[in-house]
Amino acid sequence: MHALIIEDDYLIAQALGDMLERFGFTKFSFARSEDAAVMGANQPDIDLITADVRLLPGDGVNAVEAICTHRHLPVLFITGYREELEERKPNATVIQKPIKEEELREAICKLLGARFKTA
Numbered sequence: 001m002h003a004l005i006i007e008d009d010y011l012i013a014q015a016l017g018d019m020l021e022r023f024g025f026t027k028f029s030f031a032r033s034e035d036a037a038v039m040g041a042n043q044p045d046i047d048l049i050t051a052d053v054r055l056l057p058g059d060g061v062n063a064v065e066a067i068c069t070h071r072h073l074p075v076l077f078i079t080g081y082r083e084e085l086e087e088r089k090p091n092a093t094v095i096q097k098p099i100k101e102e103e104l105r106e107a108i109c110k111l112l113g114a115r116f117k118t119a
Helices: 010-022 034-040 060-068 082-088 101-115
Strands: 002-006 027-031 048-051 075-079 093-096
Touching: 002 010, 002 034, 002 060, 010 027, 010 048, 010 101, 027 034, 034 060, 048 060, 048 101, 060 075, 075 082, 075 101, 082 093, 093 101
Parallel strands: 002 027, 002 048, 048 075, 075 093
Antiparallel strands: none
């Protein structure tokens, strides 16, 4: 499974990739800015997008909205700004930073359903 990780903090992105790898993801794309995320989403085999709300530079919500105008992909927001996200996208799937592995697993299971089989 392939995850696009939209996160401007390198260490958080790597830790998230490590957790996803334990859940069976084998391919990763990383984007640190809004523009890089939109450009990186042109790969055909993405199974999941994880996105922070605030990026330097840019905005994760805007990146996801731009990506999802062209493709329907499951999105999990991972942010320290949950309240801001809930105001902007009340139906979004979100977990709060710092990332707890069990919360991440539950959110991905909710988004991917039967396609998600944890290792």
